[in-house]
Amino acid sequence: MSDIVEKTLTALPGLFLQNQPGGGPAAAKASFSSRLGSLVRGITALTSKHEEEKLIQQELSSLKATVSAPATTLKMMKECMVRLIYCEMLGYDASFGYIHAIKLAQQGNLLEKRVGYLAVSLFLHESHELLLLLVNTVVKDLQSTNLVEVCMALTVVSQIFPREMIPAVLPLIEDKLQHSKEIIRRKAVLALYKFHLIAPNQVQHIHIKFRKALCDRDVGVMAASLHIYLRMIKENSSGYKDLTGSFVTILKQVVGGKLPVDFNYHILLQVLQKYILLLYLTMILTISAIFIFLSLAILFECVHTVYSIYPKSELLEKAAKCIGKFVLSPKINLKYLGLKALTYVIQQDPTLALQHQMTIIECLDHPDPIIKRETLELLYRITNAQNVTVIVQKMLEYLHQSKEEYVIVNLVGKIADVLVLNTVDTYAPDNAWFIQTMNAVFSVGGDVMHPDIPNNFLRLLAEGFDDETEDQQLRLYAVQSYLTLLDMENVFYPQRFLQVMSWVLGEYSYLLDKETPAEVIAKLYKLLMNDSVSSETKTWLIAAVTKLTPQAHSSDTVERLIHEFTISLDTCMRQHAFELKHLHENVELMKSLLPVDRSCEDLAVDASLSFLDGFVAEGLSQGAAPYKPHHQRQEEKLSQEKGNFSWICVKLESYFITQVLSLVPISFPDPHPALTLHPLKGPSICCFPLCVHVFSSCSSHFYVRACNIWFSVPALIC
Amino acid sequence: MIKFFLMVNKQGQTRLSKYYEHVDINKRTLLETEVIKSCLSRSNEQCSFIEYKDFKLIYRQYAALFIVVGVNDTENEMAIYEFIHNFVEVLDEYFSRVEPIDELPKICSALEPQQACFSPDSSFKGAASTTPIY
DSSP states (O other), X not given: OHHHHHHHHHHHHHHHHHXXXXXXXXXXXXXXXXXXXXXXXXXXXXXXXXHXXXXXXXXXXXXXXXXXXXXXXXXXXXXXXXXXXXXXXXXXXXXXXXXXXXXXXXXXXXXXXXXXXXXXXXXXXXXXXXXXXXXXXXXXXXXXXXHHHHHHHXXXXXXXXXXXXXXXXXXXXXXXXXXXXXXXXXXHHHHHHHHHHHOGGGGGGGHHHHHHHHTOSXXXXXXXXXXXXXXXXXXXXXXGGGGHHHHHHXXXXXXXXXXXXXXXXXXXXXXXXXXXXXXXHHXXXXXXXXXXXXXXXXXXXXXXXXXXXXXXXXXXXXXHHHHXXXXXXXXXXXXXXXXXXXXHHTTTOHHHHHHTHHHHHHHHTOSOHHXXXXXXXXXXXXXXXXXXXXXXXXXXXXXXXXXXXXXXXXHHHHHHHHHHGGGTOOOOSSHHHHHXXXXXXXXXXXXXXXXXXXXHHHHHHHHOOXXXXXXXXXXXXXXXXXXXXXXXXXXXXXXXXXXXXXXXXXHHGGGOSSSOHHHHHHHHHHHXXXXXXXXXXXXXXXXXXXXXXXXXXXXXXXXXXXHHHTTOSOHHHHHHHHHHHHHHTOHHHHHHHSOTTOTTSOOOOOTTOGGGHHHHHHHHHTTOOOOOOHHXXXXXXXXXXXXXXXXXXXXXXXXXXXXXXXXXXXXXXXXXXXXXXXXXXXXXXXXXXXXXXXXXXXXSEEEEEXXXXXXXXXXOOO | OEEEEEEEETTSOEEEEEESSOOOHHHHHHHHHHHHHHHHTOOTTSOSEEEETTEEEEEEEETTEEEEEEEOTTSOHHHHHHHHHXXXXXXXXXXXXXXXXXXXXXXXXXXXXXXXXXXXXXXXXXXXXXXXXX
């Protein structure tokens, strides 16, 4: 309340000035002061958005004229500023006024300065360009002898301040920490807190001063310093263990009634929550005393704290009673709090959930969706093998009802967590239910879910559990259910779901006895030809078809597919199609390349390509040039650039450009080039005497510079 | 952490808004309309804490005026709920002739207009919140 009194005192001089009689100017002044009032009344009287827009645009144009007019006094500017603030609040851009706000803060007297600062803090944000103009004003005001100006400057610093200019004001603010007036000390602490939030390394050296602030005799300063400590403790709790003594003393003072009632002591409790302390008797006793407080929010915090610190039975009892009262309360806000408290508690003390079983079940079907969601959150934490079916069922119901993306992502994540459980195991009781639920999850949340979820699911299927027959059953069921889903007409599945389906079908269709691989391929082909399927999904599909082709003895679907996709515009698809085409010609090779059910085996990769050694040796014996590593080519290229001309020869082998052999550099006057060509094998090209810079040997173009102009020349490919 | 503080009437018109994190002007009106829609669609028997996108809304109705505060997950909802009431009591105390129906115009005509802008800031200082509001 002291702040409010202070603000009123600040406003009084302004009020007196406004009410002075003075004929014409007074009339103008009076009309100005009620302009905002009339504007607001005008807006509230309107009923349609269109009319409101018209009125505001009118107002904005007149304001624009007034602020840019040189004859506008600062007082008039102040009134305009207030109206500009109002217009921006309604959502209309008033950026022409920003610079004037800064000017007002700079030049005005006390009240005008206040309005200017207020306008600046509302209009601008931390990365705004005009903010730098304010820094000078702030520095000046921080050094002023007028306390109110100092306060205003500190307030603005704590609201918006450019990060780069922190060093300019930091020493001034540190000085203010020792000011005699507590309001200035408090504002200085808040400004430093803001600095800690945006640039923590710059305030590292003043932690000692924070400690002094914590023990300050004024309550407000202490409260402000608590915010800083809360944040610092969140980052590193062990560093501040020695301060628990002081926190507990503060808590005791609160309980003992020595501190005023409107003190924000729940921050203290939050600070204490950060400590998982062992048997700190004094603290425990104080917390038990706090339970007599009436404020519900504080009670909630106490309960939370009790469960975070080392458990002591009488405290736990009290907390449990408290939670009971919350959950059974008819007031819905308290029920919500009770459920939330149960979520914290549930893992440590499951008996509490049993006590309130009936209420929890009631809450599941509560008409309020927020309560339902909170109950689902609670249930998610107590999921085990026995109740998983029911809980997931409820979650799926909720999922189908909700339309918001955040809710879907959240719930899908939870269900997947419960079912797939980090690829280790699943709570699911039987295969059919598991696959059906996963299908439901994928069809609802397919496109928004976290990519780990389908990956984990596939890995679970691939690695399976210990029992081989169980695994086969699961996979068979999965394959069958996917085939049924694909048979349905006019249904669109999310892309991730299609990808999952295609992988499973590709890997495990061999388990089917009723349908042949050819039929599966036909279904996959139908999907491939569907336009709604994305190109990423198409690559999955064609990979699946490739896996199935060796099992399907002859299939014209595959021929059609190859024909279709070898001319596709998508290079990835074309690559796959060509691979399929070449492999298809050699069925035996394909069978050994794509064995059945070997997705979990590791591949041995020969990185040195040793299997090509025979081929290379043969080439070398027939006179082909040996391979020059990249750095050698670079060196040669650099040494040749000294000359203006060089002969080059591009040697091409099938469709690779292996390297460019650059030859002896030739200087201009000598018309006859002395060539030392390596004997060429195969197709080759000789180039003209141009200065050539060669780029990577894998591009299909090379760049030629002639007369200082670059040309890109396509290399001829045989 | 409080993200924003709104006073909105039943027709969806914003009476007062203060943002504690930077939001673009055009996005603000969108945010406000969505927030108001979700608050207006609640009945009296439903709880005052709504989960909206990735943060929470805590609202309180006073006749035709809704006061909505947007907070992130770390905040104690009950504390904010009580804080909203604290704020209204402060306004009541300060501008003695306050009526809950569309208060702001009355406030403006009663006293200096900028006081109405000051008071959210100053009352926040004395009230409970995890992050100090200046």
